[in-house]
Amino acid sequence: MDSFLAVLPMALSSAESQLASAQHSGQWWPFYGIPIASWTEYRAVLAAKLSQADFEAASQAVMVLEEIRQKMPETPNFEEQTTKFGFVRVDPQKIMSMREEAANAYNALAGLAGHDLEGDLIERPGDGD
Numbered sequence: 678m679d680s681f682l683a684v685l686p687m688a689l690s691s692a693e694s695q696l697a698s699a700q701h702s703g704q705w706w707p708f709y710g711i712p713i714a715s716w717t718e719y720r721a722v723l724a725a726k727l728s729q730a731d732f733e734a735a736s737q738a739v740m741v742l743e744e745i746r747q748k749m750p751e752t753p754n755f756e757e758q759t760t761k762f763g764f765v766r767v768d769p770q771k772i773m774s775m776r777e778e779a780a781n782a783y784n785a786l787a788g789l790a791g792h793d794l795e796g797d798l799i800e801r802p803g804d805g806d
Contacts, residue, residue, distance in 0.1 A: 710746030
């Protein structure tokens with residue numbers, strides 16, 4: 678369990694980093710998507726350790742990140758676009774809320790994992806440009 682507590686915030690941070698890249702470039706690459714497979718196994722334990730608000734923040738972010746990871750390849754023309762161009766165009770404005778959810782989840786789990794808290798957004802190069 679302790680190793681999962683250390684790994685989950687890192688997975689959320691990595692996923693948020695991919696979202697930041699997609700937001701800044703307007704491109705979603707086919708290799709994007711960090712699976713957070715252990716969430717299902719440990720969510721009951723985390724529910725007992727986290728406040729309700731923190732657990733809901735983490736749950737929401739994991740669900741959204743998993744959904745985008747699974748469904749992005751199902752988007753119209755994904756195969757054609759990735760073959761030709763290597764990426765799918767995304768609306769940068771729609772990515773911001775997902776980044777905020779990932780940052781909230783990271784912060785919800787940071788205390789348990791011994792990580793420092795981030796702000797409302799995990800600052801990435803290109804933010805504020």
